[in-house]
Amino acid sequence: MPFALPGRGAAVDTSLKLLISVEQQNIPAPFPARVTLHLHNAGNETVWLYRHARGKLPIPRRVVEEESSPQSTGGSMVAVKLEPAGTGQVAVMNPAQGEALESIGFPKPKLVRLAPGEDYEERTAIRLSPALSEVQKPIWGTYRLSLTYAAQYSNAEEIQRNLKITVWQGEVVSNTIEIQLQPPSPESRGQVSGTVNTSDSVPIREAIVSLADHAERLVDQATSDPEGRYSFSNLPPGLYWITARRNGATEDTAVFRHVELTPSEASATQEMVLIPEEVYASQKILHKPVLFHIVDSAGRPADHVGLEITWSNGPVLDNVKGETGSDGAAALEIIPGRNFVTLKRRGCPKQEERADVAAGEGIDGFEFTLECTKK
Numbered sequence: 110m111p112f113a114l115p116g117r118g119a120a121v122d123t124s125l126k127l128l129i130s131v132e133q134q135n136i137p138a139p140f141p142a143r144v145t146l147h148l149h150n151a152g153n154e155t156v157w158l159y160r161h162a163r164g165k166l167p168i169p170r171r172v173v174e175e176e177s178s179p180q181s182t183g184g185s186m187v188a189v190k191l192e193p194a195g196t197g198q199v200a201v202m203n204p205a206q207g208e209a210l211e212s213i214g215f216p217k218p219k220l221v222r223l224a225p226g227e228d229y230e231e232r233t234a235i236r237l238s239p240a241l242s243e244v245q246k247p248i249w250g251t252y253r254l255s256l257t258y259a260a261q262y263s264n265a266e267e268i269q270r271n272l273k274i275t276v277w278q279g280e281v282v283s284n285t286i287e288i289q290l291q292p293p294s295p296e297s298r299g300q301v302s303g304t305v306n307t308s309d310s311v312p313i314r315e316a317i318v319s320l321a322d323h324a325e326r327l328v329d330q331a332t333s334d335p336e337g338r339y340s341f342s343n344l345p346p347g348l349y350w351i352t353a354r355r356n357g358a359t360e361d362t363a364v365f366r367h368v369e370l371t372p373s374e375a376s377a378t379q380e381m382v383l384i385p386e387e388v389y390a391s392q393k394i395l396h397k398p399v400l401f402h403i404v405d406s407a408g409r410p411a412d413h414v415g416l417e418i419t420w421s422n423g424p425v426l427d428n429v430k431g432e433t434g435s436d437g438a439a440a441l442e443i444i445p446g447r448n449f450v451t452l453k454r455r456g457c458p459k460q461e462e463r464a465d466v467a468a469g470e471g472i473d474g475f476e477f478t479l480e481c482t483k484k
Contacts, residue, residue, distance in 0.1 A: 124152030127258050127283040137291040138247075139329050139343050141210060141234040146187070146258060146283075148231070150223045156277040157220045157440060159185040159260055159398065159472065161231060164209035166261070180469035183262030184218070187233060193240055194251035194287060203241040205252060210234045210330045213319045213352050215361040220276070220398040220440035220472065234327040239290045249292050255285040268474040272402040274438055276472060299344035299370035303379040304337040305353045312337030313383060315356045323348040332356070346370050353381035361393040391420075391427035396442035399466055400474040403437045403452065410437025411479045415453035418464070420444045445469070450477070457481030 125148060132143035150156060162185040189207025210233070223229050237254075239247040259280035262268075268276055305316040318339040320328045328349070331339040339353075347370060354363035362385070368377035388394060403411040412435045420427040420443065431439040445466045452460040457479070464475045 123281075124150065125156070125258075125277060125279070125281045126151050127256070127281045129254075129256055129283040129286065131254070131286060131288060134287070135289045135291055136237065137297070138239075138293045139236075139341070141236050141327065141329070142207075142254065142288060143326075144233055144235050144254075144256065146231045146233065146256065148223070148229045148258065150225055150227050153225055154275055155222060155224045155436065156275045157400065158223055158229060158277055159183075159262075160219050160221050161185070161212060161216075162187045162209065162233060162258060163211065181262070181264050181467050181471035181473055182469050183260070183265070183471040185258065185260040187235075188257040188259065189235055189237075190253075190255045190257070191237060192253045193248060194253055201240045201248065202243045202245065205240040205248075206238040207254070208236050210236055210327055211317055211319070213321055213325070213327055214363055215354065215393075216395065217442070218396075218398055218470070219442050220400065222434075222438075222440065223277075236329065237288075237290060247292065249290055252288055252290055253285050254288050256283045257281070258283070262471050264471065264474070268400060268472070272400060272438075272474050272476050274400055274402055274436075274474065276400070293343035294345060296372070297343045297345045298375045299346060300340065300342045300376045301344065301349060301351065301368055301370070301379065302338070302340035302376075303351075303381060305333045305339065305381045305383065306337050308382055308384045313355065316353050316381075316383070317356050318381065319352040320344075321350040321352065323350075325350055344370055346372055346375070351379055351381065353383060355383060359395045360388050361395075387424070389424055391425050391444065394425065394427070394444050395470075397445050397466060397470070398472050399441055399443045399464070400472065401431075401433070401439045401441065401450075401464075402474070402476040403433050403439075403479055404476065405479055405482065408478075410435070411454070412437060413454065414439075414479060416441065417451040417453065418443055419449045419451075420446060422446075443473075445473075450475075452477060452479060454479065454481060 128147040187209040191205040191207040265276045305313045314335045316333040318331045403414045414433045416431045418429045431441045433439045448464045450462040
């Protein structure tokens with residue numbers, strides 16, 4: 110069944126090509142497939158891609174602000190197709206499953222410019238679950254893996270119309286590769302479990318709990334249940350890092366702990382306490398990709414225009430800088446809310462503007478006219 114974007118039918122875009130490769134063909138449970146997405150712009154125009162692709166798009170959250178502004182929604186995502194290469198006489202009761210895992214730490218989305226003929230690579234960890242037989246036993250062996258890369262935004266058409274900038278939307282299907290799903294090794298008897306709570310022992314449900322190896326590479330991921338519980342099993346001996354963060358938080362709530370599993374101590378319990386702290390650093394606040402298009406008085410793209418953007422809520426000050434390219438465009442990561450923009454160009458006086466960035470996890474866009482004529 111083709112993957113369809115939420116709220117619309119499948120929109121296949123042939124201008125973007127997708128080739129995938131895996132780090133290793135043989136994948137023992139519970140380790141994920143480490144997949145690289147090789148994206149190629151085969152079209153005739155520059156497009157912007159949203160990084161990083163997720164297993165699903167975030168659900169829009171209701172945001173209360175002093176000044177109400179519409180939310181923008183959207184992003185990029187990866188859908189997984191996993192099929193047994195051949196099950197013989199074995200009847201499949203439940204199909205194989207695959208899901209792109211979230212990044213371990215606080216999300217840092219951004220927009221990537223992809224000119225015609227250019228390539229972009231993105232790595233992702235894919236959790237794979239084999240098909241189950243009629244007696245609910247895993248069917249190990251050869252599987253065919255392919256991915257669908259897709260993107261959708263609530264305001265992409267508006268940005269295209271107002272800024273003449275294309276944020277890529279649609280979906281593209283990758284090549285198919287064969288991998289070997291293998292059962293856990295005999296020494297993989299380890300288990301890590303625990304709870305995610307507030308400082309006053311209130312369980313936190315739907316927290317994202319990530320398990321990483323000693324090199325901090327993602328191994329598995331779980332969502333805490335209504336009692337705040339999580340667990341990982343079938344782990345070989347070794348050092349593991351556990352990360353927990355609130356799902357959809359706009360401030361960094363991640364905490365890190367480590368445990369070590371040995372043949373004699375094969376299980377470990379770890380309570381993860383998420384303490385709301387006063388935020389004094391802008392890096393702890395979720396930024397949003399924002400496109401800026403600067404034109405001259407004749408409406409032509411203005412290149413080499415410096416942008417300095419300032420946001421402040423009192424205790425926190427954020428200052429972001431960038432410069433427009435030949436198309437007059439620049440993409441910067443900015444905190445939603447009221448931002449003050451200073452335009453700078455050699456031989457011109459500074460020009461002050463304001464950009465009210467909407468809440469939400471999509472993208473935003475602004476066009477400003479540079480009043481000074483380039484000398």
